[in-house]
Amino acid sequence: MTNEDLLTKRLHQLADSIVPPPHDARSDLQRGRRLQRRNRTAIAVGAVAVVGAVTVGAAMLPRSGPTALDPSNGGPTAGGPTASTGIRNLESDEAPDAKMTRGSFPNRFGAPPGARAALREYNNVLAEHLDPSRQHLEQYDGVGFTGGSDEAGPNEVGAKFSWTTTGQNGEGMLHVAVSRTWVNSQIYLAHKEWRPLDAILPAGWTAEIAKYDGGMAVVVHRADGVHVAIDANTLFGNNSLTSVTEFRFATSDLVAAASDKRLSFPS
Amino acid sequence: MSRGEEFTAYVVQRRQQLYRAAYLLCGDSQRAEDIVQTALMKLYCAWNRARETESIDAYVRRIIVNSHLDEARRPWRRERVGRAIPDRSTSVEISLEDADELWAALKALPPQQRRIVVLRHYWGMSVAETAADLALSTGTVKSQTAAALASLRSALASDTQGEAL
Numbered sequence: 001m002t003n004e005d006l007l008t009k010r011l012h013q014l015a016d017s018i019v020p021p022p023h024d025a026r027s028d029l030q031r032g033r034r035l036q037r038r039n040r041t042a043i044a045v046g047a048v049a050v051v052g053a054v055t056v057g058a059a060m061l062p063r064s065g066p067t068a069l070d071p072s073n074g075g076p077t078a079g080g081p082t083a084s085t086g087i088r089n090l091e092s093d094e095a096p097d098a099k100m101t102r103g104s105f106p107n108r109f110g111a112p113p114g115a116r117a118a119l120r121e122y123n124n125v126l127a128e129h130l131d132p133s134r135q136h137l138e139q140y141d142g143v144g145f146t147g148g149s150d151e152a153g154p155n156e157v158g159a160k161f162s163w164t165t166t167g168q169n170g171e172g173m174l175h176v177a178v179s180r181t182w183v184n185s186q187i188y189l190a191h192k193e194w195r196p197l198d199a200i201l202p203a204g205w206t207a208e209i210a211k212y213d214g215g216m217a218v219v220v221h222r223a224d225g226v227h228v229a230i231d232a233n234t235l236f237g238n239n240s241l242t243s244v245t246e247f248r249f250a251t252s253d254l255v256a257a258a259s260d261k262r263l264s265f266p267s
Numbered sequence: 268m269s270r271g272e273e274f275t276a277y278v279v280q281r282r283q284q285l286y287r288a289a290y291l292l293c294g295d296s297q298r299a300e301d302i303v304q305t306a307l308m309k310l311y312c313a314w315n316r317a318r319e320t321e322s323i324d325a326y327v328r329r330i331i332v333n334s335h336l337d338e339a340r341r342p343w344r345r346e347r348v349g350r351a352i353p354d355r356s357t358s359v360e361i362s363l364e365d366a367d368e369l370w371a372a373l374k375a376l377p378p379q380q381r382r383i384v385v386l387r388h389y390w391g392m393s394v395a396e397t398a399a400d401l402a403l404s405t406g407t408v409k410s411q412t413a414a415a416l417a418s419l420r421s422a423l424a425s426d427t428q429g430e431a432l
Contacts, residue, residue: 003416006423008388011291014369015389020286021300025278029271031304032311039312133402169316245309246333248402 043241112154114266119144119159121262122176129257130249138162155180157266162236163244171240175231178265187217187229199255207255220258226265228258274311285327291385292335294374306330329400332382372422380415383408
């Protein structure tokens, strides 16, 4: 008998010696039905929220159009910073005024130079740390986010990458954002409870984490004033109603990715 | 047969084996029960999809292994090597003393090696199937299996009574 055969035999003997606790299959059925109800409720609430947001957005659209920004039309004057975020097809880095492929908020300052190359690098770095076998994370498809203010210009670059598993219908998301102003970052604004996170980081760097139902986000604040945030959400709400079962990486992996110096603001 | 009836029939037939597999992975009765309950909840929600796959067992097995993966990575639930052994039936061929030794050796394995051992030697999966389930290369599975066997050698040798190692 070989080592492997012997191990198989002994493992089955060991398993057979384990006495499972008494159970009632109806309890498993009830738990399954409860989870299914919760999932359906969450989907319904999410759908209502999306419809509401779209309705409100559509109602406000005329007032946020370009003409409203013209002081001669009674729009706001340059009395204070006006932060804005937008979604832009960064394949058109060199032509900031090219049409946007997604999103409803005009982005007045365009993508910073090198944004497309930076986002491709972000995608590769995320894969290296979180999906080395490249089985889950989608390749960079040319779409990204920029954010900033009228005064400072673009100060955030990021993208949402789909995360899927072969044979499953769910779709999760990795959202990465590199910004110079953390309080205006999309990932900061998306979560309420940010807490300090103990992590081994270079001197002068700190990290925070926000956990929520369905995922977690981490940010690494670097000594040079750049903030790198990664949000791992089991549901890519823009694209799917079904979550992925889970992510196969840990908080420390997210921090390691966010600490990677290749995630830098495009210059 | 309704979805609920099909699911219940599956649970009645397979729950004990799922619990044993979860126990072999995590070495703790409460956590094994948690993992199985979670896996079965997810299975119910995905029942129609799981039924269309080649094997419902394979579908549940992936949920269980992934749950163990997550558990092992949570710092507040890191596994510690212990001597605790599970409640056992008395009508099995393995002696308590031998089970103690094998159990301790199994629990001392790194989580990934233990997952590979359980998938390959309890669930009877091939190297390629194990590699696909764990998103590893076949070479990694082979080397990790060899390392696990080396670690388990003394525990296995204790009751071989002449069986070749």
